[in-house]
Amino acid sequence: MLANRISYWMNVTGPSFCIDSSCSGSVVALKLAQDAILSGQFQQNSDGKTKCYDTNADGQSLSESVSVIYLQKYKDARRVYAQLCHVETGYSKGLDEEFMVNFGHYRDPEKISKFLSSFYDDAAHPDTDKAELQAFEEVFCKERTNPLLVGSVTSNMGFTKSVSGLNGIIKIIHGYQTGVLAANLNCDNPRQDVAAIRDGRIKIVLSKYVSGLPYLVTISSRQESGVERVLNNIKNNNLDMEELALLREVYKMRTSNHLARGFGIFASDINNKTETLCEKVGSYDEIKRPLWFVYSGMGSQWTGMGVQLMRIPIFAAAILRCDKVLKPKGIDIVEIITSNDEKTFDNILNAFVGITAIQIALTDVLLAVGLAPDKMIGLVSSQLPFIKGSMAAVGLGYKEISKLCPPEIAVACHNGPDSSTLSGPAEIIQKFVQELTAQGIFAKEVKCANIAYHSQYIAKAGPVFLKMGQAIVKTPKLRSKRWLSTSVPVEKLKQNDAMYSSAEYHTNNLLNSVLFEEASRMIASGAVLVEIAPH
Structure with missing residues (x-):
């Protein structure tokens, strides 16, 4: 002192x-x-501004900070801001002369790159800025298509020396929870001596970057007015993470005689005001309704369908598990579900693995919040083209549309009393869609990469598909009783081929119509259906 x-x-x-x-x-x-x-400890700037990543960076402004991070076991936590998976530092040596010269304020970009690569495999000095950016470029931007957003907490609060590490962690956690990344202050001219900045793979955040994360809140009460009062309180104030955590803790268990229930999905706008994305309140009896997971099929894919979902840790973890399986096959599932390239799903393989991976990850999310299905039902998909085919969704049930279809067109999917999917040669499908539209009947082609699924036009694929399936599924497993088949008629469900998840079962899926309407008749009245799809 x-x-x-x-x-x-x-x-x-x-x-x-x-x-x-x-x-x-x-x-x-x-x-x-x-x-x-x-x-470089004496290299203070002249105007008190730390210009991180700026062409005119001229030193730092020292500051002080007291930062605290509270750690506890995950199972005991009431509020989880982030899960600590791995901690490692490559700069924990004593402050001897050699260390200060080599590691004082300058960082060797090769050593940083090696450290970052090793770390992720296991789990505003001008030169310093450049070295850091070069390391980011080497580790995170080799094949990057979307820009890596880079900000600096130092530009906001100055150089806090030993506390800098915790401040950076807190900045990231805050950004993840709020969807807001702090602007990089005093950076009027981002430096251009790093290739990744010049070509757009790295983007310096120059203004507050907002990407709001929505929050689901479920409430119960004896009367609807009680539910509305709680939801209105959330809507009329800024979102408070601790309050939301408390509400989740209070209402996660069923409360006797709470017949009024409701939910809201909320997010913060650019001004930190609460936005209501969805809200519903109603009265319900205490009967436990069966929960059904309904899985979508071909046509539900869309460009960038996984971008926002990847911010959910459980979802991202499931996608990375899929990635480990698919990477050796040359398939980059993360790129498929996050790419903004409109041509991504012109490749039918991308559509199949993309939809399936999204559904696997969404199922993990639902299971994590306590939603385990009593039954599962879904549309099925496979591939192998033999003609230039097409498919179309129409607003008529199987019984009606089957009487109108030309002989070349098959009813591929019996979706419901007023919905079917047709399959056949592209020109004939297009002509039939025009005829139905002219009659005032809903009809629209479905993106299917020119493959006429679930029709006679892919019959030749059967033997090939069966042989490949038998090589993969060598020991078929008994299908779960919760799995309701949509490709086997009800009267044949107890036959051996229908009881096992075998190559024969999935070959049947490929070649025959999807009997979703027939299978859905087995859904009990009052059941709760959750569609699991990229929509």
Whole structure:
């Protein structure tokens, strides 16, 4: 404290501290002063602004910070801001002369790259800025299509020395929870001496970047007015993460005689005001309704369908598990579900693996919040083209549309009493769609990559598909009783081929119509249906 008071009184900058080294104290002080200059500790900027990643960066502004992170076991946590998976540092050596010269403020980009690569495999000095950006470029941007957003907490609060690491972690956690990344202040001209900045793979965040994360809140009460009161309180105030955590804890268990229930999905806008994305309140009896998961089929894919979902840790973890399986096959599932390229799903393989991966990950999310299905039902999909085919969705049930279809067209999917999917040669499908539309009947072609699924036109694929399936599914497993088949007629469900998840079962899926309407008649009245799809 005495040294700081003296430096303050004399209006001098730089490190100030007391040294006790007997008769050599003055020489030790001289040596430490030299080391501080060589390591850049004296390189204060002239205007008090830390210009991280700017062409005109001219040093730092020192500041102080007290930062606290509360750690506890996941199972005991009432509120999880982030899950700590792995911690490692490559700069924990003592402050000797060699360390200060090599690691003071300058970082060797090759060493940072090696450290970052090793870390992820296991789990505003001008030169410093460039070295950091070069390391980011090497580790995160080799094949990147969407820009890597880079900001700097130092530009907002100054260089806090030993506390900088925690401040960076807190910034990331705050950004993840709120969907807002703080702007990189004092960066009027981002430096252009890093290739990834010039070609757009790295983007310096120059203004507040907002990408709101929605929050689901479920409430119960004896009366609807009680539910409405809680939801209105959320809507009329800024979102409070602790309040939402408390509400989840209170209402996660069923409360007797709480017949009024409701939910809301809320997010924060750019001004941090609460937006209501969806809300519903109603009265319900206490009968436990069966829960059905309904899985979509071909046609539900869309460009960038996984971008926002990847912000959900459970979802992202499931996608990465899929990625480990698909990467050796040359398939980048993360790129498929996050790419903004409109031609991504022109490749039918991308559509299949994309939809399936999304459904696997969404199922994990639902299971994590306590929604386990009593039954499952879905549309099925397979591939292998033999003609230039097409498919179309029409607003008539199987019984009606089957009487109108030309002989070349098959009813591929019996979706419901007023919905079917047709399959056949492209030209004939297109002509029939025009005829139905002219009669005032809903009809629209479905994106299917020119493959006429579930029709006679892919019959030749059967033997090939069966052989490939038998090589993969060598020991068929008994299908779960919760799995309701949509490709086997009800009267044949107890036959051996229908009881097992075998190559024969999935070959039958490929070649025959999807009997969704017939299977859905087995859904109990009052059941709750959750569609699991990229919509």
